[in-house]
């Protein structure tokens with residue numbers, strides 16, 4: 001039986017590349033100084049959805065909420081095998097906390113309509129709350145399986161999933177449709193295929209058309225290029241607040257009850273560090289100390 005999957009992906013600054021110049025004096029991060037990437041665990045979520053499609057058939061639709069630049073992660077998802085992509089972008093979405101983000105995503109999923117599975121990453125590497133997936137499930141009234149590591153079986157409207165924790169695993173089952181948040185140990189995301197990357201090179205949102213036309217003047221004018229993209233399935237749809245039939249009071253900053261009270265920059269003092277000699281004795285002494293402190297059991 002084919003399954004209709006939706007994968008929620010977020011464009012994030014690559015916080016793994018943080019160097020000194022990225023941090024500002026007040027302890028906040030200069031996002032512009034970091035490359036923007038597709039959130040790593042969302043790649044695991046995408047891979048799980050693609051494996052479901054490979055095995056059972058169906059479709060994989062990607063949704064991201066972000067500024068126009070987030071179209072880049074949608075092209076990346078197309079190059080890795082996604083069937084359809086949708087960008088949610090509107091000034092009314094700006095300043096959203098996890099409540100407003102999950103409400104916007106829920107409205108978009110409702111607009112997509114019929115689906116069997118929603119996949120999210122467990123956590124985004126910038127916001128780091130791991131709240132969005134569970135909140136989307138709650139707002140859609142769906143059962144959710146967090147920390148999903150593998151799909152054990154999928155049949156007759158029911159899914160069995162292995163969940164991964166620090167101390168072991170748990171196998172749970174639930175009825176479809178449901179939402180899964182996927183951990184990084186789930187799989188090794190497939191790389192983008194060169195053929196798909198070339199095919200989707202022109203995939204664009206309307207505001208990217210002028211830049212695309214400057215690169216490909218042979219298309220003549222914006223309308224001709226837009227019509228070429230439409231005909232070839234390369235026009236990335238952009239949904240705004242008006243498209244989502246959303247309650248605008250629940251979107252963006254106005255719909256965000258969270259207030260950031262204070263941001264602290266944690267600096268580990270040298271006094272808190274200890275040098276361990278790289279010898280068997282040094283390592284044994286460290287293990288003994290960790291056991292004594294109940295850090296290792």
Ligand SMILES: Cc1cc2nc3c(=O)[nH]c(=O)nc-3n(C[C@H](O)[C@H](O)[C@H](O)COP(=O)(O)OP(=O)(O)OC[C@H]3O[C@@H](n4cnc5c(N)ncnc54)[C@H](O)[C@@H]3O)c2cc1C
Nearest residue numbers: 008065095097098101120121123124127128129130131132
């Ligand atoms: C008061 C306030 C104002 C904020 N203003 C802004 C702002 O102006 N601009 C800004 O960039 N951030 C802003 N943020 C941060 C923003 O709330 C979070 O980035 C966002 O809600 C997602 O939370 P997270 O990063 O913790 O995601 P997590 O909950 O850790 O993400 C889990 C999973 O949910 C899915 N997901 C998360 N976000 C998205 C998304 N946008 N699209 C699709 N799928 C997604 C992904 O699958 C992801 O792996 C603000 C936060 C607060 C508290």
